[in-house]
Amino acid sequence: MISQNIFHPLDPEPCTCGNCLAENDTWFLQRINQSVEPFLSANYQLSEDAFNWWKILQEEKRNFSHYRETLDTLFQIFPNSPDLIDPRPQECRSCAVVGNSGNLIRSHYGPLIDFHDTIIRINHGQTKGYESDVGNRTTHRIMYPESSTDLDNTTRLVLFPFKIQDLEWLIKAMTTGFSGKTYAPIKSKIKANKDLVMVMNPGFMRYVHEAWLQKKGRYPSTGFMAVLLALHICDEVHVFGFGADRDGNWNHYWEKLKDTNFKTGIHPGIEEYKTIRKLAQKNKIQFYRGW
Numbered sequence: 001m002i003s004q005n006i007f008h009p010l011d012p013e014p015c016t017c018g019n020c021l022a023e024n025d026t027w028f029l030q031r032i033n034q035s036v037e038p039f040l041s042a043n044y045q046l047s048e049d050a051f052n053w054w055k056i057l058q059e060e061k062r063n064f065s066h067y068r069e070t071l072d073t074l075f076q077i078f079p080n081s082p083d084l085i086d087p088r089p090q091e092c093r094s095c096a097v098v099g100n101s102g103n104l105i106r107s108h109y110g111p112l113i114d115f116h117d118t119i120i121r122i123n124h125g126q127t128k129g130y131e132s133d134v135g136n137r138t139t140h141r142i143m144y145p146e147s148s149t150d151l152d153n154t155t156r157l158v159l160f161p162f163k164i165q166d167l168e169w170l171i172k173a174m175t176t177g178f179s180g181k182t183y184a185p186i187k188s189k190i191k192a193n194k195d196l197v198m199v200m201n202p203g204f205m206r207y208v209h210e211a212w213l214q215k216k217g218r219y220p221s222t223g224f225m226a227v228l229l230a231l232h233i234c235d236e237v238h239v240f241g242f243g244a245d246r247d248g249n250w251n252h253y254w255e256k257l258k259d260t261n262f263k264t265g266i267h268p269g270i271e272e273y274k275t276i277r278k279l280a281q282k283n284k285i286q287f288y289r290g291w
Contacts, residue, residue: 036207038232040199042080054202057219060163070167078197095234099223099241100125102251103290110135122223123147126254142226145169146184150191157192159199160222217268224272237285243273
């Protein structure tokens with residue numbers, strides 16, 4: 001039994017499973033859209049309008065036809081549909097979304113994080129040496145090529161693509177090897193189970209930016225999109241490791257902060273944090289602030 005007095009959620013009362021999304025809350029209902037597909041599949045058709053929004057995120061020059069051809073190749077290698085846990089009668093699908101904030105240090109959240117059915121980690125978020133604060137289980141690892149890391153055979157690789165080259169990287173990195181160039185060094189090959197690969201839908205990314213952030217910032221961070229993804233695939237969502245540390249710095253728990261002036265770059269970090277807090281205040285998620 002986990003001792004509850006070591007945890008500090010923003011809201012002490014958890015959301016009742018099955019009731020959150022049904023509540024008559026105008027703010028929430030104006031934003032949530034359960035019909036938006038979080039992941040790409042062989043049968044999903046992204047609209048050209050959504051593609052044109054997505055292609056400007058990292059100045060993609062190629063056209064919609066090239067995108068569709070790339071997806072055709074991708075689904076010859078990876079599963080045609082995402083591997084999701086279906087809703088179960090009288091049982092909640094419990095998700096932990098683990099961000100990378102320095103506020104996780106000395107939080108002792110590890111046992112609570114590991115308790116969840118689905119544990120989503122983001123980019124380079126490490127566990128070794130930090131188990132007491134962040135846990136050691138991972139079921140889903142969100143990444144893009146520039147943040148990629150090797151996975152064990154049971155962890156789902158969840159690609160958040162920002163350009164066609166990201167899709168090409170996934171194809172090559174798990175077959176013959178990728179040799180392209182980008183704005184940062186990337187792995188030529190990656191270890192992961194190809195049968196557990198999932199690719200976020202660019203249309204879902206647009207939905208998060210427009211419905212949840214009201215078009216603030218250039219586009220959402222991977223962390224914020226992970227929280228919204230969890231709202232769509234889980235019944236209970238518990239969020240850890242988001243926001244600045246106790247000194248107001250936006251840093252990572254596994255590395256010493258070098259630039260105290262660093263904030264959130266092109267992402268609307270303050271707006272994202274406010275939205276997460278509001279979701280918690282409305283009992284849509286449980287938000288653990290750290291220390």
